Structures are given as C-alpha cells and as structure tokens.
Amino acid sequence: MIHYLKPMRARDPKEAHRTATPLELFFDLVFVIAISIGGGHFHHALIEGHVLHGVIGFVMVFLCIWWAWMNFTWFSTSFDNDDWLFRTLTFVQMLGVLVLAVGSQAFFDGENLLIPIIGFVIMRIALVSQWLRASQCGGDAAKAAKTYAAGLTFAQILWVAWAFIPEHTRVPVFFLLMALELCIPVFAERAGRTTWHPHHITERYGLFTIILLGESLLGSAHAIADAIQEQQHMATLLSLAVAGFVIAAGMWWVYFWPAHHKQIRGLSSALRYGYCHAFIFAAAGAVSAGIETQVGYLSSHSELGFLGSNLAVGIPVAVFLLGVWALLLRGQTPTTLQWAIPLAALLALLLPVWGIAAVMAVLIYLLVRTEAELRAPSTTKH
Known part of the structure; x- marks a missing residue:
C-alpha cells in the first residue's frame, strides 16, 4: 500500500488556480456541527442568566475549535498532496473535532473534561503525524515542520495535565496554554518557513x-x-x-x-x-x-x-x-x-x-x- 503514497513536498505559494479542495470543504462541515453545539450551550447559559459563565465557556470552546481549524488550514495550504494517508489523517482530525464538540459542555460546567481532552488528543496525533511526514521534505519547510511537531506534542502533554488540575485554576491555566499554542507558529516559522498560499x-x-x-x-x-x-x-x-x-x-x-x-x-x-x-x-x-x-x-x-x-x-x-x-x-x-x-x-x-x-x-x-x-x-x- 506504501506505493500509493505521494511525496509530501512544500507546495508553490504562487501556484495558479489554487482553490479549496473537496476534502477541505468536507472538513469545514465538521465545524458547522462543532460551532452549533458550542453555540447551543452558550445560548442556554445566556437565557438562564449565567452571562459571565456562558461567555467564558463559549470563548474556551471557540478557541479550541478555531485553533483546530487553524492548524489544519495552514498545514494543508503548504503540504496538501491529497494522497490516501493525507486524507485518512484529515478524517482522524475530523473525528477528534466531533469528540471535542460532543464534550464541549464541560467548558461550561467544569465537569467531565476527559471527553474534550480525548478529542484534542485524537486531533493532535493526526496533526503531529502530518507534520512529521512533512519534515521529510527537506529545506526550510522541513525545519519548520519539525518545530511544529515538537511544539504541538509538548503542548498536548500540558493539555492532558490541565484536565487534572484543581478546578479553580482551570480557566486561567487554559488561557496560558492557549497563549503557548499561539507561540508555536511564531517559533516554527522563524526556525524555517512553510509555503502558505x-x-x-x-x-x-x-x-x-x-x-x-x-x-x-x-x-x-x-x-x-x-x-x-x-x-x-x-x-x-x-x-x-x-x-x-x-x-x-x-x-x-x-x-x-x-x-x-x-x-x-x-x-x-x-x-x-x-x-x-x-x-x-x-x-x-x-x-x-x-x-x-x-x-x-x-x-x-x-x-x-x-x-x-x-x-x-x-x-x-x-x-x-x-x-x-x-x-x-x-x-x-x-x-x-x-x-x-x-x-x-x-x-x-x-x-x-x-x-x-x-x-x-x-x-x-x-x-x-x-x-x-x-x-x-x-x-x-x-
């Protein structure tokens, strides 16, 4: 089956007629479900009068969903080779988003964080695998890919630990971890450079x-x-x-x-x-x-x-x-x-x-x- 794999090389940032692929459009549909579920929890918090509680929960859910989408979007613009392994790992990420969405109530009530964390782990295993595969392409793009893989792996270990810290510290630590996530592309793109279009x-x-x-x-x-x-x-x-x-x-x-x-x-x-x-x-x-x-x-x-x-x-x-x-x-x-x-x-x-x-x-x-x-x-x- 390995013979059906294509080399994952950095794509040309000036490639003509570069448009969204059917797989990317399918990937986005998962976020329709995820956002709808998170928005539903937000709506219920508002009508029950729990405004601050609802806003914080919604922001946390949305940041997780947005960041998952961001990670895939910027990776695929640089390395999408559309072979069976790329497609399969993308589907695994979609599964992780759905698991995260199903467990998103935890961001509003602070209970059963295991489900969204499992969703995050599923997404990250697939995404890190994609970056490790891209790191074989050579050049500056390979340096960036290795940094992305290392940074995301380290961050995911911290996210798993986050689920087990005292409840009163979870919100501030969540935003600290999200700030760490936002730093990963900065360091990765300075270590090398991916070819976004x-x-x-x-x-x-x-x-x-x-x-x-x-x-x-x-x-x-x-x-x-x-x-x-x-x-x-x-x-x-x-x-x-x-x-x-x-x-x-x-x-x-x-x-x-x-x-x-x-x-x-x-x-x-x-x-x-x-x-x-x-x-x-x-x-x-x-x-x-x-x-x-x-x-x-x-x-x-x-x-x-x-x-x-x-x-x-x-x-x-x-x-x-x-x-x-x-x-x-x-x-x-x-x-x-x-x-x-x-x-x-x-x-x-x-x-x-x-x-x-x-x-x-x-x-x-x-x-x-x-x-x-x-x-x-x-x-x-x-």
Whole structure:
C-alpha cells in the first residue's frame, strides 16, 4: 500500500488556480456541527442568566475549535498532496473535532473534561503525524515542520495535565496554554518557513466566515419556527427573523467587500491575519446565540431582560465590525467607510435588534455606493 503514497513536498505559494479542495470543504462541515453545539450551550447559559459563565465557556470552546481549524488550514495550504494517508489523517482530525464538540459542555460546567481532552488528543496525533511526514521534505519547510511537531506534542502533554488540575485554576491555566499554542507558529516559522498560499488561505478564511454567518441564519430560522408555534408572539418573532437575516447579510457584505489576499505579504502580516480573525470568527459565531437569546426573551423564556438580550446581539456585531475594519479596511478605504463602520459598531451597542438591522442596511448602501464611485473612473475612461 506504501506505493500509493505521494511525496509530501512544500507546495508553490504562487501556484495558479489554487482553490479549496473537496476534502477541505468536507472538513469545514465538521465545524458547522462543532460551532452549533458550542453555540447551543452558550445560548442556554445566556437565557438562564449565567452571562459571565456562558461567555467564558463559549470563548474556551471557540478557541479550541478555531485553533483546530487553524492548524489544519495552514498545514494543508503548504503540504496538501491529497494522497490516501493525507486524507485518512484529515478524517482522524475530523473525528477528534466531533469528540471535542460532543464534550464541549464541560467548558461550561467544569465537569467531565476527559471527553474534550480525548478529542484534542485524537486531533493532535493526526496533526503531529502530518507534520512529521512533512519534515521529510527537506529545506526550510522541513525545519519548520519539525518545530511544529515538537511544539504541538509538548503542548498536548500540558493539555492532558490541565484536565487534572484543581478546578479553580482551570480557566486561567487554559488561557496560558492557549497563549503557548499561539507561540508555536511564531517559533516554527522563524526556525524555517512553510509555503502558505495567500489566495488559498484567504479563500479558506472566507469559507469559514460563511459557515459562521450561516449559524446566524439558523437563529433566524428558529425565530420563524417559534413564531409558527407561538401565535401570541408571531409578528414580533417574524420581524426578529427578518432583522437577523439583514444583520447576517450586512456582516457578509462588510467582510467580503475588500480584497483579502493583499493582507498576507510576510510572516508578521500572515500571523496578524490568522490570529486577528479569532475575534471576527468568535463574534460571527456568537451572533446566532444572541438571536436565539432574543427569541427566548420575546417568548418569555429567558432570564435576561431587554438590555441583556439586545447586547447578546449588539456586542458580537460590534466586535465583528471593528475586527473587519481594523484588520482589512482601516486606512485603505474612502473616508466615508473610515468613520461609518466604527459608528455602526457603536450603534450596535446602543440600539435594539431592529435598529441594528437598519444600521446594517445603511452600511450595505454605503458599501455599494462606495464601490460604484471607485469603479466610476475606469468605466468613464472606457
């Protein structure tokens, strides 16, 4: 069977027509499930009034999911040779993500951490195997691959130990270990260099953003389903569903308005693009829980009041807008957008959900008008 293996060499970062593969798209589907499960736990914590508890749990779950996705995405952009072993190890990572998602309740109640840790171990065994295989390619990429393998193995040993430390120390130690994880690519890329593909990476990030925004649409769908069942609140819930849809559309429009691949030029810009997306991704994933919290409030099934229910939507929308603006738009767009997007983020914190939807609709109009103005000289010229 060894004869069916392909050499795992570093891919050309300027390779033409490099797009997401069917395996990568299948891999992303696992995260639809993982994010949905984690968001569900977050939603239940919010409607029960356990806001801080829910936020911390959601952040912990999301960081684990995001980091698993990050590890695979940046590895595959450099070393995907699509042979049977690469595919098999990718499927093993997918299995690990599912196990982690099934055990994600532990991040909210602090019990039975064994299940998510097992999920992490499964993912890491597969990923470290991939890096060890890539380390045979030679050159700077091999040096980076060896550092990745060593760093991830060491970190995983610490994660296993984390499950057995006193409960009151788990949250701060979790974030310390996550900070250690974030340092691994810095050291690895300085020891060598992997050959990431800017267009491929930004496409992968765009696809993951679409998955997260799709979760927001799921919240709107739940509002419609509840409206059908609860005649008393039908009009309010239907209007909430429309508002949630407009908000998701606005977030999509803002995110995909600029060209992303220009943001990745060297190591520092690649790290900035990869890491700063954690805020954008987390915010996009939290909007769905916020919409469902609104559904609970409007149907009198939530411990949160009017202000808390609105902030459950407003805060993630504001973080998303500011994240996209700071990473992709600041200093590179016309003056109108330089103040319009931060203002929209501020208004998201102050307005109810329907007001946020109106702000997003105005933002869409400004983006469309700005794009038309930018294209006008070239159109006139021809």
